[in-house]
Amino acid sequence: IIGSGFGGAVMAARLTPALAPGQTLLVLDKGRDHTDAFDPSASSEPVNAQGNRFRHSLAPDYLAEVAEVHTDTQGSLDDGAPTLNVVTGRGIGGGSNVYDGVSLRCPTTSFERMRAGRRLWPAAYTRAALDPYYQRVEENLSVHRLEWTDASVP
Incomplete structure (x- = not known):
């Protein structure tokens, strides 16, 4: 599975129980694990109220690690908009990096x-x-x- 964002993570969770004995599932992501959730040597406690290790930082260096901004100068999503910026996640968790791990209805x-x-x-x-x-x-x-x-x- 390419990408560990919302789509890739759900697909991995759904496919894993269907694997035959001895089979494995590989999830590839172009970014790193910003929360150390998959680092067996990490011992840090959660750092925010949601109980995870997202840093909730607006520091430019951190944001550059967890997100990419794509600009559509034609503004095609909303008729008449001069430009459209789309922020995508980069790293384990994909777009959830952009949302700091927050889940809203x-x-x-x-x-x-x-x-x-x-x-x-x-x-x-x-x-x-x-x-x-x-x-x-x-x-x-x-x-x-x-x-x-x-x-x-x-």
């Missing part, structure tokens, strides 16, 4: 958005329809709610 209102009198999402895609899949992913990845440390934030 898309709000209901996002699925209900309209433009020119038409839904932007197909009718089959609703938050309620996707909730069982969100739950499955959250259980498999041990996702847990971020606990606020500032009591003044609701």
